[in-house]
Structure formats: C-alpha cells, structure tokens
Amino acid sequence: MSDDADSPAPSHVPADAAGWRTLLNSVPDRDLFRLVQKEKGRVARVFAGFRATAAGLRLPLVQNRLVEEALKQPAFANDLMEWEPSPPSPPAPKSPHPRHPRFARVPASPGAAEGKVGKGPTAAGEGETKEGDVHVAPTPSPMGATRASPSPADTAPGPTTDTPSPTGGTGAFGRGGRGVRAGTAPGAADAERLREKVNQQRARLREKDERVAALETALAEVHRERDVARADARAARTGQKAAEAQALRLRRQMERAERRAAAGTDGPSSPRPKASPPPPAAVSPPPPPAPGxxxxxxxxxxxxxxxxxxxxxxxxxxxxxxxxxxxxxxxxxxxxxxxxxxxxxxxxxxxxxxxxxxxxxxxxxxxxxxxxxxxxxxxxxxxxxxxxxxxxxxxxxxxxxxxxxxxxxxxxxxxxxxxxxxxxxxxxxxxxxxxxFTVPAGPVVGPDESVTLPNGGEPVSPRQMVEAVESGEDILVRRVRDGIAALRADGGPLADALLKAVEALNPSAVVPLTRDTRPVVVDASNVARHDPDPLALSQQPHVTNLLAMRDVLLRRGYFPILMVADANLRFHVDDRDTYRSLVERGVVREALPGTTADTALIAEAKERRAPLVTNDRLWEWEDAEGIERIGFGIFGGRVTLTPF
The missing domain is CATH 1.25.40 (Serine Threonine Protein Phosphatase 5, Tetratricopeptide repeat)
Structure with a gap:
C-alpha cells in the first residue's frame, strides 16, 4: 500500500481486479486499515491467518483478499470510492525548556523572523538573548541574576507550511528526517534531485543483493561438489581397505596351505609327538574366494x-x-x-x-x-x-x-x-x-549387452537406457530415440529386441524412447507426503508415491521429469535407503539446506516452460502466477492427475 497521504481519490469505479489493486495501492495503510476495521467480519476475512495490523496490508495474500473484498462487497467498494485523505496533524510546539515553569515564549520581532540581529525596533532588547525563533526576555531573580522568562503570548504554535519532505510525509517535520521550517522548504528541483539520489542508491543496493545472491548460489554449488567429492573419497578408501584386507586374507590362506603341503611331504624321520594325529595329505591351495x-x-x-x-x-x-x-x-x-x-x-x-x-x-x-x-x-x-x-x-x-x-x-x-x-x-x-549356435526367431538383447546405434556414439545397453530415462538425461535419451528410429527405418529386428529388453526392466521407460515428450516439474515433498486420509494419525512420507508418480508421468509422455524435494525430506521418509538411492541416481534432487523447494520449483517450471505437479496452491508466491499446475491423487498406489 502507498504511504502518500495526499493521493487523490479516483473519480470512476474500477472495472476489474487490476483497477481495484491500483486504487488500493493509492490509499495509505492507516486509512485503509481504518476502512477494513469498520466491519468485524471484514477483518476476519482479510486477515485470516495473519495479525490484523496496518503493516499486514502489504502481504501479497492480504492484498489479493482486499481485491476480492472490493469485488464482492459493495459496502467496502463504496467506502473505497468515498475515501478522502485525512489532514496531517500539526506538529507539537517545541520549547527550549518544556518542563521549566519559569520560562515562557516571547513573540519574535519582525526582524527576528527574518533572521536579523541588531539594535533598534527589529532587534532584541538589551539584555535579551535569541535562541532560534524564540526571544527570551530577562526577568529578575531572587539572587539578583537575570533569567529569561517565556511569554504566555507565544505558547501557541506558529503557522507551518505543509511541504512534502524529500524523505516522505507532510507538515513541518517529514517522516524519517529533520524538520523543514516555513519559508525554507526545498524547491521542486531539489526534491527531484533528492529523489534521483534515492533511486540511484536503491539501484546500487539491488545490484549488490543480486551479486550476493549469485555468490551464495556459487558457494552452495561448490559446497555440494565438495560433499560429493568427499563421499567418493570415503567410498574409495572403504573399497581400498576392503581390498587390502581381502588380499591379506588370501596371502595368509596361501601361506597356511603351503605349510600344510610342506608338512604332508615330510619323511618318517620327522619328529612328531606320540599323541599327534597322522600327517595330512598334500593338498593344493584352495581357490581364492570372491569378495563380499x-x-x-x-x-x-x-x-x-x-x-x-x-x-x-x-x-x-x-x-x-x-x-x-x-x-x-x-x-x-x-x-x-x-x-x-x-x-x-x-x-x-x-x-x-x-x-x-x-x-x-x-x-x-x-x-x-x-x-x-x-x-x-x-x-x-x-x-x-x-x-x-x-x-x-x-x-x-x-x-x-x-x-x-x-x-x-x-x-x-x-x-x-x-x-x-x-x-x-x-x-x-x-x-x-x-x-x-542357437538361432532364435529374432535377436535377443540382454539387459547389460551394449549395442552400437546407427547414429554413432558410444555403445549403450538397455539398463543404461532405463537409468538415463529415470535420471532425466535428455541428451542420451534423444540419441537413443533417434537410433531406434533409424533401426526401425532399416527394417531390422534389433530395435524391437532393444525395446523388449528395456520393457523387461521398466515398462514405463519405453515411452520416452519411442515418441516426443514434454518436460515436467514435480513437487517431490508434496507427492511423498500425500495421504488420501487427511485424518490419519501418522502421515509419514512414502517413497512409493514418488516411484508411482514417475511411472505415470512417463506413460503420459512427460520427460524429462525433474523432482525437487526439501533437504529435510530424507529424514522423514519411510524407506530411507531407497530414497537415498533415488537421490544418488539423480531421480530426485534436493534443495539447498535451510531453503524451501518452492523457489526452485517455480524457477525450474518457468525456465523449462513446464507444468508443475503439486497440490500446493502457492498463495504466498506471486511468481507462481502463470505457471500451469497439475493436481494429483494417490489411492491404493494408483495415481490420478487432475488439472487445476
């Protein structure tokens, strides 16, 4: 809402929500809050879920409710149309000694009003002192000293000029700045110059905020890469230690086998205890066991x-x-x-x-x-x-x-x-x-058999194709799609064999490999926490909801599928190992710690021009306007998509 108290009321009734929003922006917060308070039910409708204050009128959701109130309630619309700016309150008189009873104001002479000091009719009398615009007359004191006593005639405040301050507000004292006295108000050029300076400072501040945000994003990405590198290093060290332990066990087994073989080939002259069992027969070293x-x-x-x-x-x-x-x-x-x-x-x-x-x-x-x-x-x-x-x-x-x-x-x-x-x-x-060789009716491709596609590139196996579809690798999926189309154009049976192998691993992954698709963004936290029973005592997020949603979207022709979840979702899901595997494979991507996933969801949906799958209405995000949203329902493991 605007803070300008002198904004004139519009002369015509707005025809749409945009016009009412413009009118509401022209009404100061205190006046608009006073209009809302005229009816108790209006306060409840506008400030539902928020504290009823004048500052709360700046919230985007409250502004939307005000527009709806103006469109639906004629009484509120009439109040807005009849609104007139309230006059500013005069400033309180300022006395050099406001609490001392022995001092009173003395009206200033015309010369003093013009800032002149000297003898004569326009100057202060002998023994008088001048402090700003207040003349203090000497009064005898009991000790023989001379004190200045303010005159009662000057207790009323002098006339002031309502001049807008460069810092906002009206009257002799602008809000947030020093007082501007009558006769010394800055001109229009000075006000324009000050306004330009303020705008320049705000622009510089916005640039600094953007640079800080970019640096924070880069720092978060560096931290993420560092964490991934550390995890890889830990896995490598664990594998190295396991390999060293395995090699040590194998060497010890071989040494024991050699000692047993040497003991079995000794002659009868070798000293043995009487109670010892017969020497074992010579055996060959056992084959080394496979790692765990x-x-x-x-x-x-x-x-x-x-x-x-x-x-x-x-x-x-x-x-x-x-x-x-x-x-x-x-x-x-x-x-x-x-x-x-x-x-x-x-x-x-x-x-x-x-x-x-x-x-x-x-x-x-x-x-x-x-x-x-x-x-x-x-x-x-x-x-x-x-x-x-x-x-x-x-x-x-x-x-x-x-x-x-x-x-x-x-x-x-x-x-x-x-x-x-x-x-x-x-x-x-x-x-x-x-x-x-066994010659089947057609070629058979195993899940891990790599096949070279006619459009070039490295060989790829059906399992790699499925992983690329699940993790959203758009470039590889497009290359495989073009390669399968080329194989089908040549009339060879290899394309069908590849698709059969992919279908055996994940039937939903066949769709992006055979036809054009459309990208989609999914609110993974909202999907995982979905429960058809809103009164359920335990609404723990389910990982199976994410897998079911992914398969349904693939069958509907959506790809790549970007699932974004809050960073703390991993601590609440019912199957943490499966969820961690989805994050490691790139099926689910997590927002930065300490941030909400809504910002990333809105940004990705706008950048990709893709619909957003969520049941959250995103009232508090103005950037969400214009994004196509798709609702959903999950009942018994079956997903139903519903447009908003």
Missing amino acids: PAWDEALRRLLSRGKNDVVAEVCRQALAGGPEGGAGVVHALYAEALYGQGQEGQAAEHDRRAVAAYLDAGDVPAATGSFARALAHDGGGGEAAALLRRLLVLARRTGQEALVRTALGRLRVAAPAAHRAAGRLLAGLGEAPSDF
Missing part, C-alpha cells in the same frame, strides 16, 4: 558414476599379492575399469584372467560373461582357444552348455566381428559353428 557382495556392489556403484580410475587403483592393490592373489570378480572389475579408460588390450587380458579364475571356482555364468566381453574387444587373441575348451568342458559337465550357446549366439547382434571370431575358435576345436 557389499564390496563388489560398492565398486560397481563407483563404475556406474564414472570413477574408473578409483576402481582400477583399488583392484590393482587387491591384486598386488601375486599372480594368484586375486579372485575372478577382482579381475573382472579391473577389466571393466580399464575398458572405461580406453585400455582395451590390457582390459581384455584381465578378462581372460577372470575367466580362468571363474573356471577354477566352477562359476560357468560369470566365466561366460567375461569370455564374451573379452572376445568382443580382443577378437579371440591370447589364450582364447584354451579358455573356450575349458569353458565347454565345464559347461557340459555341469549341464550349462545352453547358457554358453546363448551367450555366444548373442554376439551376432552386439558384436558381429566377435561372433565370427567365436565361430573360428569353435571350428579349431572341432565344433561345427552352425550346429553350436
């Missing part, structure tokens, strides 16, 4: 985030115990990290070592996967023929030959050159390639 699932999962998580150098260093230290000091999974992870660094020759060698270790442990599926990957990158070099012979013997002994046939047959789609190399190796072993 937690350690393996930690390294694979680092690989999925592109930390190939960290995983390679951890595996290198795990293999430092000797040529037999590592399990097959360590060699396989090391090979995958080296593939990510572009060292295909060295990576294929470690894949072959992984095949040998898996065969020693009797793990046919893992050995088959490492052999197929090495064959796809190396073309059958090194000891590929010997490893394939061992693999076929073990697979036929354990009844898993069909698994090897299927894995090598899939190379026809993913890597044709590797498929031809496998045929040559089989022919060298006396096998008929045409009888060995």
Whole structure:
C-alpha cells in the first residue's frame, strides 16, 4: 500500500481486479486499515491467518483478499470510492525548556523572523538573548541574576507550511528526517534531485543483493561438489581397505596351505609327538574366494558414476599379492575399469584372467560373461582357444552348455566381428559353428549387452537406457530415440529386441524412447507426503508415491521429469535407503539446506516452460502466477492427475 497521504481519490469505479489493486495501492495503510476495521467480519476475512495490523496490508495474500473484498462487497467498494485523505496533524510546539515553569515564549520581532540581529525596533532588547525563533526576555531573580522568562503570548504554535519532505510525509517535520521550517522548504528541483539520489542508491543496493545472491548460489554449488567429492573419497578408501584386507586374507590362506603341503611331504624321520594325529595329505591351495557382495556392489556403484580410475587403483592393490592373489570378480572389475579408460588390450587380458579364475571356482555364468566381453574387444587373441575348451568342458559337465550357446549366439547382434571370431575358435576345436549356435526367431538383447546405434556414439545397453530415462538425461535419451528410429527405418529386428529388453526392466521407460515428450516439474515433498486420509494419525512420507508418480508421468509422455524435494525430506521418509538411492541416481534432487523447494520449483517450471505437479496452491508466491499446475491423487498406489 502507498504511504502518500495526499493521493487523490479516483473519480470512476474500477472495472476489474487490476483497477481495484491500483486504487488500493493509492490509499495509505492507516486509512485503509481504518476502512477494513469498520466491519468485524471484514477483518476476519482479510486477515485470516495473519495479525490484523496496518503493516499486514502489504502481504501479497492480504492484498489479493482486499481485491476480492472490493469485488464482492459493495459496502467496502463504496467506502473505497468515498475515501478522502485525512489532514496531517500539526506538529507539537517545541520549547527550549518544556518542563521549566519559569520560562515562557516571547513573540519574535519582525526582524527576528527574518533572521536579523541588531539594535533598534527589529532587534532584541538589551539584555535579551535569541535562541532560534524564540526571544527570551530577562526577568529578575531572587539572587539578583537575570533569567529569561517565556511569554504566555507565544505558547501557541506558529503557522507551518505543509511541504512534502524529500524523505516522505507532510507538515513541518517529514517522516524519517529533520524538520523543514516555513519559508525554507526545498524547491521542486531539489526534491527531484533528492529523489534521483534515492533511486540511484536503491539501484546500487539491488545490484549488490543480486551479486550476493549469485555468490551464495556459487558457494552452495561448490559446497555440494565438495560433499560429493568427499563421499567418493570415503567410498574409495572403504573399497581400498576392503581390498587390502581381502588380499591379506588370501596371502595368509596361501601361506597356511603351503605349510600344510610342506608338512604332508615330510619323511618318517620327522619328529612328531606320540599323541599327534597322522600327517595330512598334500593338498593344493584352495581357490581364492570372491569378495563380499557389499564390496563388489560398492565398486560397481563407483563404475556406474564414472570413477574408473578409483576402481582400477583399488583392484590393482587387491591384486598386488601375486599372480594368484586375486579372485575372478577382482579381475573382472579391473577389466571393466580399464575398458572405461580406453585400455582395451590390457582390459581384455584381465578378462581372460577372470575367466580362468571363474573356471577354477566352477562359476560357468560369470566365466561366460567375461569370455564374451573379452572376445568382443580382443577378437579371440591370447589364450582364447584354451579358455573356450575349458569353458565347454565345464559347461557340459555341469549341464550349462545352453547358457554358453546363448551367450555366444548373442554376439551376432552386439558384436558381429566377435561372433565370427567365436565361430573360428569353435571350428579349431572341432565344433561345427552352425550346429553350436542357437538361432532364435529374432535377436535377443540382454539387459547389460551394449549395442552400437546407427547414429554413432558410444555403445549403450538397455539398463543404461532405463537409468538415463529415470535420471532425466535428455541428451542420451534423444540419441537413443533417434537410433531406434533409424533401426526401425532399416527394417531390422534389433530395435524391437532393444525395446523388449528395456520393457523387461521398466515398462514405463519405453515411452520416452519411442515418441516426443514434454518436460515436467514435480513437487517431490508434496507427492511423498500425500495421504488420501487427511485424518490419519501418522502421515509419514512414502517413497512409493514418488516411484508411482514417475511411472505415470512417463506413460503420459512427460520427460524429462525433474523432482525437487526439501533437504529435510530424507529424514522423514519411510524407506530411507531407497530414497537415498533415488537421490544418488539423480531421480530426485534436493534443495539447498535451510531453503524451501518452492523457489526452485517455480524457477525450474518457468525456465523449462513446464507444468508443475503439486497440490500446493502457492498463495504466498506471486511468481507462481502463470505457471500451469497439475493436481494429483494417490489411492491404493494408483495415481490420478487432475488439472487445476
């Protein structure tokens, strides 16, 4: 609301909400507050949820209620139209000694009013003193001294001129500044110059605020990157310690096995206690056990985030115990990290070592996967023929030959050159390639099989496609969409095989890979806290609500999906591990600590020109006007979208 008390009342009735808002802005806060207080029900309607004060009229929500009141209540509209500015109150007289009874004002002479001092009829008399505009006449005191006694005739305040102060307000004393006496008011040029200075200072202050906000945003981003780097370093240190402990255990097992073997080959002359059992037979060292699932999962998580150098260093230290000091999974992870660094020759060698270790442990599926990957990158070099012979013997002994046939047959789609190399190796072993390979009705693509698309780029697997859709990687999804369209144009069955593999992982992820989509922003906190029963005693946020909302939006053709949540949501959800996984994979993004997600939601929706999925009406945010909003309801795990 405006603070100018001299604003004239409009002469016509506003026709719309904008006109009433302009009229309300022209009424001072104190006068408008007085109009609102005329009716108790009006105060309750306007200030519902807020304290009823004149300063509260500046709140955006209260202003919207005032506009609605003016449109719906004719009495309030008439009060606004009949409003007239209240006259300013005169300033209180200022006396040099307001509490002393012996002093009184003496009217100033005309010369004193003009600021002249001297003898004669316009000057103060002998023995008188002058303080500003107040003449003090001498009065005898009991001690013989001369005191100045104010005259009662001057107790009334002199005339003042209502001159607007540069700092606001009217009358002799402007609000927030020094008093301006009659006859010395600044002119229009001075007021304009002061107003320009104030506007310049405000502009500089706004620029400083913008710079401070930009610096705070950059600082928050740096802090976030620092936290991510620290988390990666902690994970790397944990993996390194686990690898060192695993290598130490393997070395100790080998040393114990060697000591047992040496003790079993000793001659009969070796002294033994009488009660000791017979010497054990010579045994070969047992195969090293594979690392635990937690350690393996930690390294694979680092690989999925592109930390190939960290995983390679951890595996290198795990293999430092000797040529037999590592399990097959360590060699396989090391090979995958080296593939990510572009060292295909060295990576294929470690894949072959992984095949040998898996065969020693009797793990046919893992050995088959490492052999197929090495064959796809190396073309059958090194000891590929010997490893394939061992693999076929073990697979036929354990009844898993069909698994090897299927894995090598899939190379026809993913890597044709590797498929031809496998045929040559089989022919060298006396096998008929045409009888060995299983030829299905159409190509079959596994979830982790990488396929090179015709539009170029790095090979991508169906699992990577699903992860890209869930995390909102728009560039990769568009490239895959164009590649699948090119495969369909050529008439090949590979596109359908890829989509079937994606559908097996997440059926909703197929839609963004096959048609054009529209971006959307989701209020993750509002969705997670949604409960169909408003009277429920425990309304704990549900992570399943977020997953259900994501799948429904994907099926409706919305992508990328940006879910923004408050920073404290992770401490209240029912499944913290799943929610933390969604944050790490980029499915859900958190606002900065100490801030609300509403600001980020409004900014992202405006920047992307995307609808906002939320049940929050955002009354307190004026920036939310003009944003398309979509409401929702979740009943029994099923999501229903409703436009606002």
